[in-house]
Amino acid sequence: MNALLFVSLLFCIVGYAGLCTALLLPKRPKLNVSLLLLGLIGFSIFMSLQGGLSTWKWLLLFEEPDEWFLLGFPFISLLLGLSVNVKRSIKEPKKTNNRYVEIDRNA
Numbered sequence: 001m002n003a004l005l006f007v008s009l010l011f012c013i014v015g016y017a018g019l020c021t022a023l024l025l026p027k028r029p030k031l032n033v034s035l036l037l038l039g040l041i042g043f044s045i046f047m048s049l050q051g052g053l054s055t056w057k058w059l060l061l062f063e064e065p066d067e068w069f070l071l072g073f074p075f076i077s078l079l080l081g082l083s084v085n086v087k088r089s090i091k092e093p094k095k096t097n098n099r100y101v102e103i104d105r106n107a
Helices: 002-024 029-050 053-061 065-091
Strands: none
Touching (some): 002 029, 002 065, 029 053, 029 065, 053 065
16 A cells, blocks of 8 residues: 555656646647646546545535635646646647758749
């Protein structure tokens, strides 16, 4: 159980790095998506291990707004960052390895 808790904390740190790289390196959406997804998995594992079902009920029912931001804000920011980077990776044009450029001889 301690090893799983440690791994979930490492995943959360990787997710934070994903948020930072999403802001600093917006040209690498696939890297950002993978880092943010690991952070989301780590956050979910950590919350499930520490609080169990009561934590998820508390998070979804929005009972105490001032305390909710401690747990809800990281979850929402990870989801927003993940959705933005997924949209970027879908819109990203495919790279080609064409070395030759056509020259318009009529110009």
